[in-house]
Amino acid sequence: MLLFLALPTLIAVGTGFVGADGGFTLDTVGALADPVVLSAFGSSIWLSALTAVIGAIVGALVCYALLGAPADGPLRSTIDSLSSVLAQFGGVMLAFAFVATIGIQGMITVLLRDSFGIDIYADGVWLYELPGLVLPYIYFQVPLMVITFMPALVSLKTTWAEANATLGGTARSYWLRIALPVLAPSFLGSLLLLFANAFSSYATAAALTSQGSQIVPLQIRSALTSETMLGRENLAGALALGMILVMAVVMVGYSVLQSRAARWQR
Amino acid sequence: MSGDIRVAHAPNRLTRGLILGVVGLVFAVPILAMVEFTLRRGLEGGYDLHRWTDLFQGGLTGEYKPVLVALGNSVGLAIGTVAIILLLLVPTMLLVHIRFPQLRRVLEILCILPISIPAIVLVVGLAPVFSVVAQLVGSGVWTLAFAYGITVLPFAYRAIQSNLDGVDVRTLSEAARTLGAGWGSVLLRVLVPNLRRGILAGAFIAVAVVLGEFTIASLLNRVNLQTALVVVSKNDPYTAVILSLIALSVAFLLLLAIGRLGTVRRPRAQTARTPVSAASPTSTPTPTGARP
Numbered sequence: 001m002l003l004f005l006a007l008p009t010l011i012a013v014g015t016g017f018v019g020a021d022g023g024f025t026l027d028t029v030g031a032l033a034d035p036v037v038l039s040a041f042g043s044s045i046w047l048s049a050l051t052a053v054i055g056a057i058v059g060a061l062v063c064y065a066l067l068g069a070p071a072d073g074p075l076r077s078t079i080d081s082l083s084s085v086l087a088q089f090g091g092v093m094l095a096f097a098f099v100a101t102i103g104i105q106g107m108i109t110v111l112l113r114d115s116f117g118i119d120i121y122a123d124g125v126w127l128y129e130l131p132g133l134v135l136p137y138i139y140f141q142v143p144l145m146v147i148t149f150m151p152a153l154v155s156l157k158t159t160w161a162e163a164n165a166t167l168g169g170t171a172r173s174y175w176l177r178i179a180l181p182v183l184a185p186s187f188l189g190s191l192l193l194l195f196a197n198a199f200s201s202y203a204t205a206a207a208l209t210s211q212g213s214q215i216v217p218l219q220i221r222s223a224l225t226s227e228t229m230l231g232r233e234n235l236a237g238a239l240a241l242g243m244i245l246v247m248a249v250v251m252v253g254y255s256v257l258q259s260r261a262a263r264w265q266r
Numbered sequence: 267m268s269g270d271i272r273v274a275h276a277p278n279r280l281t282r283g284l285i286l287g288v289v290g291l292v293f294a295v296p297i298l299a300m301v302e303f304t305l306r307r308g309l310e311g312g313y314d315l316h317r318w319t320d321l322f323q324g325g326l327t328g329e330y331k332p333v334l335v336a337l338g339n340s341v342g343l344a345i346g347t348v349a350i351i352l353l354l355l356v357p358t359m360l361l362v363h364i365r366f367p368q369l370r371r372v373l374e375i376l377c378i379l380p381i382s383i384p385a386i387v388l389v390v391g392l393a394p395v396f397s398v399v400a401q402l403v404g405s406g407v408w409t410l411a412f413a414y415g416i417t418v419l420p421f422a423y424r425a426i427q428s429n430l431d432g433v434d435v436r437t438l439s440e441a442a443r444t445l446g447a448g449w450g451s452v453l454l455r456v457l458v459p460n461l462r463r464g465i466l467a468g469a470f471i472a473v474a475v476v477l478g479e480f481t482i483a484s485l486l487n488r489v490n491l492q493t494a495l496v497v498v499s500k501n502d503p504y505t506a507v508i509l510s511l512i513a514l515s516v517a518f519l520l521l522l523a524i525g526r527l528g529t530v531r532r533p534r535a536q537t538a539r540t541p542v543s544a545a546s547p548t549s550t551p552t553p554t555g556a557r558p
C-alpha cells in the first residue's frame with residue numbers, strides 16, 4: 001500500500017522539484033508555464049468540462065427514464081452492466097469502435113458521404129485530433145453518470161411525491177421545489193466526478209492519437225518516453241504535479257458536495 | 267394502491283421509451299459499426315464472415331500468438347490482484363470493523379484515495395519504483411499485480427463495504443466465539459460465507475478493471491491484453507476489432523453475473539433475517555417511514 005500508492009505519488013510530485021543536478025529547483029515547475037504545456041492543460045480542462053456537462057445531462061436523462069423501473073428487473077440490471085462495461089472497461093476498445101464508426105472508412109462516414117453527400121471530413125480529418133476525442137469521451141461519460149447518479153435519483157422517496165400531491169402540488173412543483181433542490185448536490189458532485197474521469201483518462205486518447213499530444217496525459221506520455229527533450233527529464237513529474245493540483249481541487253469539491261447529498265440518502 | 271401519485275415522479279412509459287430508445291440507438295451505433303467493420307469483405311465490397319472464421323480456425327496461432335500470451339498475462343494479473351484483495355483487504359476490513367472501529371474512517375479514506383490519483387500520474391512515480399522492483403525480483407509481468415491492487419482498491423472496497431454494512435459482523439463473530447470457535451474458523455466459516463456476495467462482487471470488478479487496464483502496462487512496457495490489442499490493431503485492425511467485441515461481451519456478461527448475484531439473493535435474505543434487513547441501506551419500497 002505504502003510502496004505502491006504513497007511512494008509513487010510522492011515521487012511523481014517530488015521529481016517536479018528536482019533539477020538535472022539532483023538539487024531542489026523550481027525550474028521544472030516553471031515549465032508548467034510553458035505555452036505548449038499551458039495549452040495542453042487548457043485543452044484538457046476544456047475537453048473534460050465539455051464532455052462532463054454533456055455526459056451529465058444525457059446521463060441524468062437516462063437515470064430519469066429508468067426511475068420507476070424495478071431495481072432488480074432485467075432492464076435495470078442490463079443497463080447497469082452495460083454502463084459499467086463502457087465506463088470502466090472500454091478504453092482502448094472505444095477508440096477502435098470510433099475508428100470503425102467515424103474513421104475515414106467508418107460506417108457513418110461512408111453512409112453520410114455516399115447516401116447524403118455530406119463529407120464530415122471536408123475540412124480535414126479531425127478524429128485523431130482534439131475534437132475527435134469529444135465523441136468517444138461522451139461515450140464513456142454518459143454510462144459513468146448513470147452509475148454515479150442513479151443511487152441519488154432512487155433515493156427520492158415516493159412519500160415526497162405523495163405528500164406533494166396530497167398538498168395539491170403538481171408534477172411541476174414537485175420537480176422544481178422538491179426533487180431538484182434535493183438532487184442538486186448529487187448532480188454537481190457527479191459532474192465533478194465526470195470531469196475528473198475525463199481529465200485523468202488516458203487509454204482512449206493514447207489509442208486514438210499516436211502523434212502529437214494535445215492533452216496533459218499525452219504530454220506525460222511523451223515526456224516519459226521521449227529521449228529528445230534534454231534538460232527536461234523531470235517534466236513528467238511537473239505535469240503530474242499539475243494534474244494532482246487540478247484533481248485535488250475537484251475532489252475536495254466533490255467530497256463537500258457528497259456530504260451535502262448524503263443528508264438525503266439515508 | 268397509490269399508483270396515480272407515484273407516476274407523478276416516475277416518467278410514463280412513452281417518455282421512458284423515448285429517452286432510452288434515442289440514447290440506446292446512439293450508443294448502439296459504434297458497436298454496430300464495429301460489427302459491420304469486421305464483416306467487410308475487403309476492397310470488392312459486400313459482407314461475409316470470413317474474418318471471424320479465419321480467426322477461430324487459425325486457433326489464434328502464428329501472428330496472433332502474442333494476443334494469446336497477453337491474454338494469459340492479463341488473466342494471471344487478474345488472479346494475482348484478486349488474491350491481494352482476498353488476502354489483504356478482506357481481513358484488514360474485518361479486523362477494523364470488529365476490533366478497531368475508530369479506524370474505519372482512516373481505512374475508508376485510504377481505500378478511496380486511489381480514485382483521485384489518475385493512473386497516468388501514478389505511472390510517473392511507479393516508473394522509479396518498478397525499476398527498483400525489477401532489480402530485486404526481476405521484471406516479470408506479475409509485479410504489476412501490486413500496482414493493480416491499488417487501482418482496484420476503491421471498487422473492491424465499496425463492494426465489500428456495502429455488504430459489510432448489511433451484516434451484523436460483530437454479533438456473528440461474538441456468537442461464534444461464545445460457541446467455542448477460534449478466530450480462524452470465525453473468519454472462514456462464519457464471516458466469509460456471510461460476506462460472499464460482496465467479496466464476489468469485489469473480485470469480479472477487480473477482474474474487469476484489470477482486464478481493461480492499459481495506462482500502467484503500456485507506459486511501464488509490460489504486455490497485457492489491451493496493449494497487445496493496440497499492437498495488433500496497427501497491422502490487422504479487423505482482428506483487433508473482433509477481439510475487442512469478444513472482450514466487451516465477455517466483460518458485459520461478467521458484470522451481468524455480478525448484478526444477478528446481488529438481486530437473486532436479496533429477497534430471500536430479507537425474509538430470512540428481518541432484523542438485519544431493517545438495518546440494510548438498500549431498502550425496498552416497503553413503508554419505511556417508521557425509521558428515525
